[in-house]
Amino acid sequence: MTNVLVQGLAVEACFTGDPELVMQAIALDPPTAAALTLDETRRMTAEMLEAERAHLPQFAGRRLRAVPPVRIPKNVQRARVPVDPALAIANRFGKFAQS
Numbered sequence: 001m002t003n004v005l006v007q008g009l010a011v012e013a014c015f016t017g018d019p020e021l022v023m024q025a026i027a028l029d030p031p032t033a034a035a036l037t038l039d040e041t042r043r044m045t046a047e048m049l050e051a052e053r054a055h056l057p058q059f060a061g062r063r064l065r066a067v068p069p070v071r072i073p074k075n076v077q078r079a080r081v082p083v084d085p086a087l088a089i090a091n092r093f094g095k096f097a098q099s
Contacts, residue, residue, distance in 0.1 A: 006025050019064050042064060
């Protein structure tokens with residue numbers, strides 16, 4: 001269902017020209033969510049829209065709105081997560097399946 005939601009947001013973004021929907025679709029993508037913060041995702045989306053503006057006329061003159069980043073305490077370590085969510089599940093529960 002997550003993939004369907006990502007695809008639906010991407011399609012809606014293309015029809016409406018709303019860059020916020022592009023950002024939401026990218027942020028919901030499981031590998032992106034596992035690897036980037038929301039602030040990093042927002043910056044990457046803005047850079048992508050700018051780099052591809054010649055091919056995305058529906059977004060002409062529209063920018064992502066400015067939002068304050070979520071602050072992560074300095075003592076928090078990022079968890080090592082496999083890129084594929086299915087691998088994360090297999091790594092977590094694989095030992096139970098072998099029992």
